[in-house]
Amino acid sequence: MTGRDASREAGAIGSITDSIENTVEQSAGLLADPLHAALAAGIAVAAALGLHALLFFVLRRIARRTDQSSDDIVVRHLYRPTRLAIVVLALMGAARYVPELREVWADIATFVLPAVVGWMVLAIVRALVEAAKLKADISVADNLKARRKRTKLTMFNRIATFIIVFVTVGLMLLAIPGVRDIGVTLVASAGLAGLAVGAAAQPALKSLIAGVQMALTEPINIDDAVVLEGEWGWIEDIRTTYVVVKIWDERRLVVPTSYFLEKPFQNWTKQTANLLGTVFLHLDPKAKIGPIREEFYRQVEANERWDGRVKVVQVTDTTRDSKEVRLLMSAKNSPTLFDLRCDIREGMMEWLADNRPQDFAKLRLVEAADDAENA
Numbered sequence: 082m083t084g085r086d087a088s089r090e091a092g093a094i095g096s097i098t099d100s101i102e103n104t105v106e107q108s109a110g111l112l113a114d115p116l117h118a119a120l121a122a123g124i125a126v127a128a129a130l131g132l133h134a135l136l137f138f139v140l141r142r143i144a145r146r147t148d149q150s151s152d153d154i155v156v157r158h159l160y161r162p163t164r165l166a167i168v169v170l171a172l173m174g175a176a177r178y179v180p181e182l183r184e185v186w187a188d189i190a191t192f193v194l195p196a197v198v199g200w201m202v203l204a205i206v207r208a209l210v211e212a213a214k215l216k217a218d219i220s221v222a223d224n225l226k227a228r229r230k231r232t233k234l235t236m237f238n239r240i241a242t243f244i245i246v247f248v249t250v251g252l253m254l255l256a257i258p259g260v261r262d263i264g265v266t267l268v269a270s271a272g273l274a275g276l277a278v279g280a281a282a283q284p285a286l287k288s289l290i291a292g293v294q295m296a297l298t299e300p301i302n303i304d305d306a307v308v309l310e311g312e313w314g315w316i317e318d319i320r321t322t323y324v325v326v327k328i329w330d331e332r333r334l335v336v337p338t339s340y341f342l343e344k345p346f347q348n349w350t351k352q353t354a355n356l357l358g359t360v361f362l363h364l365d366p367k368a369k370i371g372p373i374r375e376e377f378y379r380q381v382e383a384n385e386r387w388d389g390r391v392k393v394v395q396v397t398d399t400t401r402d403s404k405e406v407r408l409l410m411s412a413k414n415s416p417t418l419f420d421l422r423c424d425i426r427e428g429m430m431e432w433l434a435d436n437r438p439q440d441f442a443k444l445r446l447v448e449a450a451d452d453a454e455n456a
């Protein structure tokens with residue numbers, strides 16, 4: 082073996098020895114670093130959870146001592162998102178002083194931070210909307226302003242939620258390098274992609290835009306009494322893309338929001354909840370209207386469902402065998418008016434049967450009677 086070969090073998094052996102030593106050192110570092118990072122993260126999370134629990138314990142006690150319910154709503158909505166936010170802040174602080182944790186946190190911070198901020202903003206918006214709804218009491222008799230306010234708050238909440246979630250998810254996806262590269266590629270071909278997405282999402286976008294229009298123009302409000310598609314009911318819920326109508330028999334009719342902007346429908350409480358209702362009586366042409374009018378006035382005035390505005394008796398039509406008498410009355414809202422009409426119809430029919438049975442309409446054979454007299 083020459084001296085050159087010996088030196089070559091010694092160099093090969095030395096390089097192998099160096100790589101083994103480097104591998105051992107890296108393996109030892111990999112075993113030590115995760116333990117150090119996990120310990121630091123655990124201490125930070127425990128401290129953050131303890132601080133959050135103490136903070137909200139104090140806030141709950143303060144909220145209970147106040148007479149308003151709005152502060153309880155705010156504390157309840159902010160509890161969970163603030164807990165995550167404090168944990169994230171604690172991890173960020175620990176990562177500044179622990180290099181091992183900093184390397185791990187740098188990979189997930191860009192993904193977690195948008196989610197935390199979006200959740201916080203969404204919780205604040207919902208808390209403020211729910212607190213504002215407390216001032217809009219729809220249980221009072223004249224609740225038009227309250228219903229309009231609740232409708233605007235509901236639509237604002239739906240639209241704000243959609244925007245916040247959309248932006249948050251977009252920021253979270255952009256934090257992923259692979260998704261960001263795909264996004265750049267899509268932007269390069271935005272023309273064709275925009276046409277394809279627009280065509281596919283046309284119904285959803287149409288309903289969403291209709292929801293914004295409804296929030297501005299207010300064709301309907303929460304708890305409005307409406308008649309559409311041959312059904313009568315109340316507006317129970319207004320979403321960004323559809324409206325839920327509670328039918329009088331407790332069925333639910335789900336209607337796209339665009340329906341209320343494109344098709345005619347009846348809104349019985351657009352300006353006021355007060356309504357007029359009628360009861361028709363078909364009586365004999367010889368029936369006297371005076372006693373019937375007096376009895377109607379007595380019954381409607383004694384009924385607690387009458388609001389004291391309108392009470393009218395009119396003969397609206399006549400035929401050979403009968404005449405049509407309309408009893409016109411008023412009530413504070415449509416359900417009360419329906420019950421009032423039923424009460425008056427039942428009461429008047431019983432009164433006629435007991436006191437004036439001769440006033441009921443009868444079928445007359447006029448031609449046969451005339452022929453008998455002429456014979």
